[in-house]
Amino acid sequence: MSKVFVIHENSIWVEPLRTAFAELKTPYEEWFLDQGVLNLRAPPPEGVFYNRMSASSHTRDHRYAAEYTGAVLAWLERHGRTIVNDSRALRLEISKVAQYEALAAFGIRTPDTIAVVGKDNIAEAAKELGYPLILKHNRGGKGLGVRLFLSSAALDEHLTSPEFEDPVDGITLVQRYIQAPEPFITRLEFIGGRFVYAVRVDTSQGFELCPADACQVDAVAIGSAACPAVAPSEKFRIVEGYENPLIPTYEKFLAANGIGIAGIEVIADQDGRIYTYDVNTNTNYNPDAEARAGLFGMLTIAKHLDHLLKETRTARAA
Template structure:
C-alpha cells in the first residue's frame, strides 16, 4: 500500500503533522534525512512525498541534510514520484538569492540586495548600498544571522567581533533595511498552492520569526541567535479577512517553482510599499494563534496530502 512520506530533519516540527495524520487515518512514514545510504539502483516506493527540509538544518548539526535531500529528490523525480515541494522548491529554500531572482520573474518586489562572498567585501558592498542596512545569511532559516546596522562604525565593530557569523554557503546578503511604521511583518500561509491565511508577526523583539512552539524567541536584541522552547505568546496573530492583490501572483509563483506548501513573508514601509523578503518551504504554525482564529495549518496540510494519496489510489484502481 502506498503512503505519505515526510522528508525532514527535525522531529519536533513534525509532531503536529503526525497527530493530524492519525486523526485522518492516513498511512505515513518519516524519512529523517540527516545521513544514510541512497541506493540509486532501486526504485523508490510508491506514494506521495512531502519535502520539509529546512534551510536551518545545519544549525542542528545536520550539515548535509539539505544536500542529502537534494539527491533524494533527484532520485524521486527520475522515477516520476509525486512530490510536494520538489527539488526546485528546495533550491529556493536554501538560497535567498534564488528566491529573490525567482520572485523577480513574477514582478514581485524584494528589498535591494547585494550578495557578497568574502568577509572583506562586506564593507564595500555596504558603502555601495548605504545605511541603514541588514546583514543576513543567504542560507539561514529562522532569521539566523540577521543584524541591523545604522552606521559604518557599527558594521566595522561587528565584523571585527566574535559575533560575526560566517554563512554556511559563504554568501552574506547586504540588504536595504525596510522601515515599517509599526514593528510587525505579515506572513502568508499557502497549502496546496492556495492561500490559507495570513498572520501578523510582532518583530519588536528581533528578527527570528519561526512560529513553531520550539522556536519561540525570547530576545531583546535585534539578531539574537537564541531559539529556546518557551511558552507561546501573543507574537503571532491571524489576520481576519486579510486581502492582498498579490495573492494570485504568489500562487502562480509557487506553482512555477514546484512549491505546494509555504509561508511567504512581507513587510510594508511607511509609504505603503510592500516588499517580499522570504519564502519558507518548511513552514510551521503557531498553535495559540491558530486556536484563537480556528484555523489549523498542519491539519490543512494533512488533508491536502491525504487527498493526493487517495487520488493515487483511485488512479491505480481505475
C-alpha cells in the same frame, strides 16, 4: 500499500502533523534525512512525498541534510513520484538569492540586496547600498544571522568581532532595511498552492520569527530576547479578512517553482509599498494563534496530502 512519506530533519516540528495524520487515519512514514545510503539502482516506494527539509538544518548539526534531500528528490523525480515541494522548492529554500531572482521573475518586489562572498567585501557592498541595512545569511532560516546596522562604524566593529558568523554557504546578503511604520511583518500561509491565512508577527523583540513551539523553546535556551515564548501574547495573530493584491501572483510563483506548501513573509514600508523578503517551504504554525482563530495549518496539510494519496491510488488502479 502506498503512503505519505514525510522528508525532514527535525522530529519536533513533525509532531503536529503526526497528530493530524492519526486523526485522518492516513498511512505515513517519516524519512529523517540526515545521513544514509541512497541506492540509485532501486525504485522508490509508491506514495506521496512531502519535503520539509529546512534551510536551518545545519544549525542542528545536520550539515548535509539539505544536500542529501536534493539527491533523494532527484531520484524521486526521475521515477515520476508525486512530490510536494520538489527540487526546485528545495533550491529556493536554501538560497535567498534564488528566492529573490525567482520572485523578480513574477514582478514581486524584494528589498535591494547585494550578495557577497568573502567578509572583506562586505563593507564595500554596504557603502554602495547605503544605511540603514541588514546582514543576513543566504542560507539561514529562523532569522538566524540577521543584524541591523545604522552606520559604517557599527558594521566595521561587527565585522572585526567574534559576533560575526560565517554563512554555511559562504554568501552574506547585504540588504536594505525596510522601515515599517509599526514593528510587525505579515506571513502568508499557502497549502496546496492556495492562500489559507495571514498571520501578523510582532517584530519588536527581534528577527527570529519562526512560529513553532520548538523554536520558542530553543530561543529561551540560548537567551534570545526575540523568543516568542517571552514576547507579548499577541506576537502571532491571524488576521481576519486579510487582503493582498499579490496573492494570485504568489500562487502562480509557487506553482512555477514546485512549491505546494509555504509561508511567504512580507513587510510594508512607510509609504505602503509591500516587500517580499522570505519564502519558507518548511513552514510551521503557531498553535496559540491558530486556536484563537479556529484555523489549523497542519491539519489542512494532512488533509491535502491525504487527498493526493487517494488520487495517486486511483490513478494507479485506472
